[in-house]
Amino acid sequence: MNILITGVHGPAGEALLAQFAETRHSHHRIIGVDTEPVDHPALHAAEQVPAASEADMIDRLSDLVRRHDVDVIIPTVQEELPVLARAARECRFYPARVVVPEPADVEVSCDRYRTMLLLEESWVPIPRFTRPEFHQDPATMVEAVGDRAVIQPRECRGPRRVREIHPGLMAESEWADVGENVLLQEFAPGQEFAPMVYLPPGDKPPTVVVVEKLGGEDDSRREVQRLPADEHPEVGRIALGAARALGLRGPVDVSLRCLADGRPVVLSVNARFGAHSALAPEILDALLEDLTADLEPGLSPDLGCR
Numbered sequence: 001m002n003i004l005i006t007g008v009h010g011p012a013g014e015a016l017l018a019q020f021a022e023t024r025h026s027h028h029r030i031i032g033v034d035t036e037p038v039d040h041p042a043l044h045a046a047e048q049v050p051a052a053s054e055a056d057m058i059d060r061l062s063d064l065v066r067r068h069d070v071d072v073i074i075p076t077v078q079e080e081l082p083v084l085a086r087a088a089r090e091c092r093f094y095p096a097r098v099v100v101p102e103p104a105d106v107e108v109s110c111d112r113y114r115t116m117l118l119l120e121e122s123w124v125p126i127p128r129f130t131r132p133e134f135h136q137d138p139a140t141m142v143e144a145v146g147d148r149a150v151i152q153p154r155e156c157r158g159p160r161r162v163r164e165i166h167p168g169l170m171a172e173s174e175w176a177d178v179g180e181n182v183l184l185q186e187f188a189p190g191q192e193f194a195p196m197v198y199l200p201p202g203d204k205p206p207t208v209v210v211v212e213k214l215g216g217e218d219d220s221r222r223e224v225q226r227l228p229a230d231e232h233p234e235v236g237r238i239a240l241g242a243a244r245a246l247g248l249r250g251p252v253d254v255s256l257r258c259l260a261d262g263r264p265v266v267l268s269v270n271a272r273f274g275a276h277s278a279l280a281p282e283i284l285d286a287l288l289e290d291l292t293a294d295l296e297p298g299l300s301p302d303l304g305c306r
Helices: 011-020 057-067 080-089 103-109 112-121 138-145 172-176 233-245 281-293 301-305
Strands: 002-006 029-034 045-048 072-074 149-153 163-165 182-186 196-199 207-209 211-214 223-226 250-258 264-270
Touching: 002 011, 002 057, 011 029, 011 281, 029 057, 057 080, 080 103, 103 112, 112 182, 112 233, 112 264, 138 182, 196 233, 196 281, 207 233, 207 281, 233 250, 233 264, 250 281
Parallel strands: 002 029, 002 072, 029 045
Antiparallel strands: 149 163, 149 182, 196 207, 196 250, 211 223, 250 264
């Protein structure tokens, strides 16, 4: 297959390229695109494209699909997902398939507040959460999420910019600077996991791999290790439940962390391959097998255009 991967300069893109560089995938032709110039031995072609926020991004990708006879597009950049899902629904990349869920499901997964609401309704374990516009002062925030919390943008666009705050210690002037359109979550100080899920088409069984993050808070320097299937199985079950609650298909990257009492809770859900997919090669293998079999996967809206 001719496979176009977006965001090859980022962690998720690099994790996929590391897998496609292996001999067993040498029969695939890989086209890598990014907003920055990039080179990699696994790439058969490399192209620079506009960011998802640019009006001509879809036209540029459509042109590359035609020029390189692309069969499959695998996006790895979070802010691209809603744009690509809508474009795929409109058959902008036909006949190429796009590994992205339905537009409505993508929109929810890219809105961290709506994600938390839906997970809460589905009884998936999550930390306490709120939004600053629901509170007039820090004291009521402490009642909602505790005296230690994290704040991050509500929408999955651009850098995640997660920071820790202590609402009970904040002055009124600091509270005024918190701003709107952000999500506040109870701080989870325990073990951190990055489980990966693949939800296949039809009634085929899902694939779940649990990875544990070790060390400090700097993701670029942290060690990660894949856990045996019988170690922390509840983390895998929660991640799978979160992906299903959001109606997602295909590869899903989930972030979990344990609260002070040891209970794992879902912090975020990304409807794409994550930065650690090289530790779970069976997920890419399962996706490629389904794509090669040309089943009715429900992974990409544009399949309905055939």
